[in-house]
Amino acid sequence: MMKLFILSNLQLKKINEIKSIPNVKAVTSRIKSMAMISSANSGTGVTINGIDTTGEKSISDLYTKLIDGSYFDTKLKYPIVIGSKLAEKLKVKVKSKVVITIQDVNGNITYGAFKVVGIFKTFDTMFDQANVFVLGNDLANLISFDENQTSEIAVLLTHNDFTDSVAAKIKNLFRSEIKNGNLVVRTWNEINPILKMLNEMTVQFTMIFVVIILVALSFGIINTMLMAIMERVREIGMLMAIGMSKAKVFLMIMLETIFLSLTGGVLGLFISWIIISITNFTGINLSSVAEGLNSIGYSSFIRPELGIFFYFFIASLVILTAMFASIFPARKALKLKPSEAIRQDV
C-alpha cells in the first residue's frame, strides 16, 4: 500500500487516472487530521480519519477486525469506530459518547460529539491507540473542509513488488503538485520505516541462520564423503590403476557429493514446501508473545510464505556447498597411491 498526501485541491480526475495504472488494486481518499478525543473519564491525542466506508473496505481490512459493534452499519448520527486499546484507555464501549476537539481549516478550535459504534483490534496496539475512524462527510462538516478536498489518497497494489514502479508513475502524474510542494507521494516503507527496518533485519537474520545451517551441512557432507572414500579405498585405487585420470576421480567424487546433497536438498525443500503450505493454511498462533509482536506492528497470528525464488536460491546454495565440501574428500582420494590402495584391507 502507498499513500499520497494532498495538501491542496482534490484532483478527482487524477485519482481516476491512478486507478487505471496497472497493478493498482484499489484507491480511496481520506480526510486526516490530528485531534483530541475525550470521554467522561479521560482524553488523549489521536489521528482522526474521515473515510468513505465503501472505498475504505476495498483498501483495508479494518472492518474485519471489529471485536464489538459494527462498521458504520448504523442509523446513529456521527458514528465513530475506535481501537480497543483506546476504548480501554477512555473507558468507553459501544454506544458511549466521545467528544472530538479539533482545529478547523481556519484554525479555530471546534468540537464534535460522536457515538462509538464499533471497536476494532488489530495486531498493532500503537495503531489501535492512536487512530479513530469517522465518516468523511462528518469530519468535513466539523472542520469546514471542502467536500471536494482530501488530505490523503491511499493506493493498494496487487503486490508489494510493484510499489516503486507505481510510485514513480504516480509521481509523474502529479509532478506539478509535487514541484509546488502541495503533494507528497510516500510508499509504505517511507511511511513506516521501522517496519521496513524490521523486515530487512528479519531477512538478514534468516541469512545468518542459512549460513550457519550451510556450514553445518558442509561438515556433514565432508564427514559422509570421507567415510564413503575410506570404505572404497581399494575401488578408487583400482580405478586409478586401470587408468582413470585424477580429474575424472575428482569429478566422480564431486558429482557423487552433489547428487547426495541434491537428493537431501530436494527432499528437504519438498518437506519445507508441505509444512509451509500447511501452516500457511492453518496459520501459526503466537498469542503467547502477542504483546511484544503487536507493539512493533507485527501480527501474532502469522501465515508463513516462501517465494519460489527462495527454493531455487537454497537449492543453488546446497549445490555450491556440496561442491565446496567435496574438495577436501576429493583431494584425500587423489592422494591415494594406487599401488597401496588396491591392497588395503577395508
Added chain:
Amino acid sequence: MSIIKTKELNKIYDVETIPVHAVNNVSLEFEEGEFTAIIGPSGCGKTTLLNLIGGLDTPTSGEVFINGTNITKLNSREIIDFRLRNIGFVFQAYNLVPVLTAKENVEFIMQLQGISKENRESRVLQLFDQIGLKDKLNNRPGKLSGGQQQRVAVARALASKPKFILADEPTANLDSKSTSNLLDIMLKLNEVENTTFIFSTHDSRVIKRARRLITLEDGKVVKDDIVK
C-alpha cells in the same frame, strides 16, 4: 623383440630410516606372448616389481621400457594414460566395482578409453564368451563366486586390448577348481590371441603351468628359467 625391458631397477623403501631394498638391481626382458610367473617367498619383492613394471610405483633408480617407451620418465598424467592404453591389471582381491554389473565393470575401462557403445557391446560379449560367463553379464559382483569374479577381472584387463597383463597373485583367493578354470582361460588367451601374461605368485598350481619362471629373493633375480 621384447615388449618390456627393465634396466637396473631398484626400489628402496624408507630410505631415510631403515632402508628396505624391495627390488635390487633387476634387469629383465619380456617377449610378446610370454606366460611368465614371478615367484619367490613372501616379501621378496614380487608385487613391487609388478608395480614398477605397471607404472603404479616409481623406482628409486633404474628404468622400465615398454615397447621402447621409458615409462619412468612419464609425468603422472602421461603414466595414467599409458596404463589405460597399454597395461591390463588383475588384482588378488578382484577389485570389481560392487555397484556395477559384471558387464558394466568390463565396459567401464573402454568408456575411459572413449570407445563407442556399439564397439564396447561387441567387445564385452566376445570377452564374456571367452571367459565362459555369458549368462552372468548382468550379475553384480556380489552374485558371483570368487572364481567368476576373477574371470570378470581378467575380462576387464583384456577389454582395453593392452600390450600385456600383470596379475598380482590372481589365484590367491581361489579354490583349486576356480584356479584351474582361470588358468585354462588365461592359457587359452595366451595361445590363441598371443596375450602376454606376467604373474606374481607362490601358488604351485600356477607355477606348474607357467612357461617362464623368474625367482626373486630379497629383491634380486636369482633364477630365470624357461620351462619346456
